[in-house]
Amino acid sequence: MVVEELLAAGAPVGAHWVADRQSGYQILRHGSERARSTILPRIAAGTCFFGIGMSEPDSGSDLAAVRSRARKTEDGWRISGSKVWTSGAHHAHYLIALVRTGGAEAQRHGGLTQFIIDTTQPGIDIRPIHNLYGGHDFNQISFDDCWVPDDMMIGQEGSGWDMVTGELAFERSGPDRFLTSFPLLRQVLGALTQDGSTRVLHEHLGHADHDQAERAFDHQEAAAIGRLLSHLMALRSMSTSIAGMLEQGAQPVVEAALVKDLGTAFEREVPERLRSLLPMEAMLGDEHGLSHHWGMTMLQSPSFTLRGGTREILRGMIARGLGLR
Numbered sequence: 001m002v003v004e005e006l007l008a009a010g011a012p013v014g015a016h017w018v019a020d021r022q023s024g025y026q027i028l029r030h031g032s033e034r035a036r037s038t039i040l041p042r043i044a045a046g047t048c049f050f051g052i053g054m055s056e057p058d059s060g061s062d063l064a065a066v067r068s069r070a071r072k073t074e075d076g077w078r079i080s081g082s083k084v085w086t087s088g089a090h091h092a093h094y095l096i097a098l099v100r101t102g103g104a105e106a107q108r109h110g111g112l113t114q115f116i117i118d119t120t121q122p123g124i125d126i127r128p129i130h131n132l133y134g135g136h137d138f139n140q141i142s143f144d145d146c147w148v149p150d151d152m153m154i155g156q157e158g159s160g161w162d163m164v165t166g167e168l169a170f171e172r173s174g175p176d177r178f179l180t181s182f183p184l185l186r187q188v189l190g191a192l193t194q195d196g197s198t199r200v201l202h203e204h205l206g207h208a209d210h211d212q213a214e215r216a217f218d219h220q221e222a223a224a225i226g227r228l229l230s231h232l233m234a235l236r237s238m239s240t241s242i243a244g245m246l247e248q249g250a251q252p253v254v255e256a257a258l259v260k261d262l263g264t265a266f267e268r269e270v271p272e273r274l275r276s277l278l279p280m281e282a283m284l285g286d287e288h289g290l291s292h293h294w295g296m297t298m299l300q301s302p303s304f305t306l307r308g309g310t311r312e313i314l315r316g317m318i319a320r321g322l323g324l325r
Contacts, residue, residue: 004175004236010183014137015091019043022170023050023096027116030163032151035116039094051089052171053097053117053141054164057082061313063164064108068099068143070115076149077101077115079123082142087307089126089139092119097143098164101157112160116152123147133299166251171308173242173256178235178263180304181270184297185228187290188274192225221277228270235263254321257314264304265311271297 003020006013024043027035042048059065068081079099089095095117102111119126123146129138155163238259245252271282271294282294305311319325 004179007175007179008182008186015049015088016046017174017176018052018088018092019048019050021174021176022052022167023094025170026096026114026154026163026167030155031116032153034151039116042093048094049088049092051086051092051095051119051139051141053083053086053095053099055083055085057084057140061310063098064112064161066098066100066112068097070099070101070113070148072101073147076147077153079115079117079143079146079148082140084138084140085129085307086126086139086141087137089119089141090128090136094118095141096154096167098160101160109161111158112164113157114154114160114163115148116154117143117146117148118152121146121148131300131303133296165253168309169242169246169251169253169256171256172260172314173239173246173252175236175239177260177308178232178239178266181267181297181301182232184274184293185232185270187293188277189225191290192221192277224273224277228266228273231262231266235259235266239263254318257309257317257321260308261305261311261314261318264308267304268301271301 003013003017020043024040027039031039039048043050054063056066056068059067068079068083070077070079079097081099083095083097086092086095096114097117098112098114100111101113117124123144125142125144127140127142128136129140130136131138154160238255242252242255242259245255274282274294278290278294280291280294282298283291284295285292316325
């Protein structure tokens with residue numbers, strides 16, 4: 001609930017939510033005593049950030065096509081390989097990485113293990129991947145014989161696939177999968193009140209006639225806003241239901257995929273729907289202005305349905321879960 005309120009307010013929580021949402025839980029349930037005692041208090045204090053080491057170059061959305069490998073040594077493990085699209089890795093103190101520890105790669109789901117990797121260790125190279133608007137969120141990470149101690153393994157050797165699929169239920173069902181666009185929607189709702197609509201229209205169209213300003217928003221626009229809000233509340237109900245399942249120890253993988261697919265589609269719909277509601281264009285400029293916030297959301301929105309699993313992959317999972325394929 002705390003994260004939900006922070007997201008709804010547009011607070012800068014990007015550095016924290018991976019640890020809060022999934023990494024902390026994995027360590028709490030499956031980490032060693034040293035990992036729990038040294039890392040969890042720092043996560044709770046908001047001073048420790050995590051990245052997700054799942055996706056790899058040339059693997060697309062096929063998570064089982066992991067080629068990064070860990071080999072056993074006398075004092076731990078040595079990891080070599082690469083991860084890509086790792087959000088926030090340039091700020092993260094740790095990654096939880098999925099790598100191969102044994103078994104033929106043809107077995108796909110076999111021989112996979114998760115490790116907690118300290119990003120300050122030698123043998124790690126983090127390079128930025130700039131997005132379309134020049135922002136630096138994504139990174140590619142290379143591991144060159146990077147050392148990880150035995151007690152930084154998550155679960156047991158070879159249990160990585162079960163660990164990571166359980167983790168994805170947390171990643172795909174949380175409020176960050178449908179609240180990314182909410183601060184923009186809230187700002188628009190403020191503008192569409194009687195006083196707010198007049199102010200916005202005066203600023204962007206120069207109208208002096210209050211009646212003309214207020215007539216710009218009719219029942220059709222009200223219905224559009226109502227539709228968005230009803231979808232939002234349905235998504236929130238689905239998300240909290242999955243949180244209850246996870247709390248009881250279930251693995252609602254298909255249900256989480258549904259929330260992620262519907263939630264990120266909703267996030268992309270919000271800025272598009274505003275084209276018929278607002279008498280202005282989305283553009284960058286005043287960082288505190290509505291048009292700038294709208295413009296930034298438009299630039300970021302193509303990524304909403306990609307991160308955490310593409311729609312094609314999710315819908316394949318949903319179809320299999322429903323017995324349709």
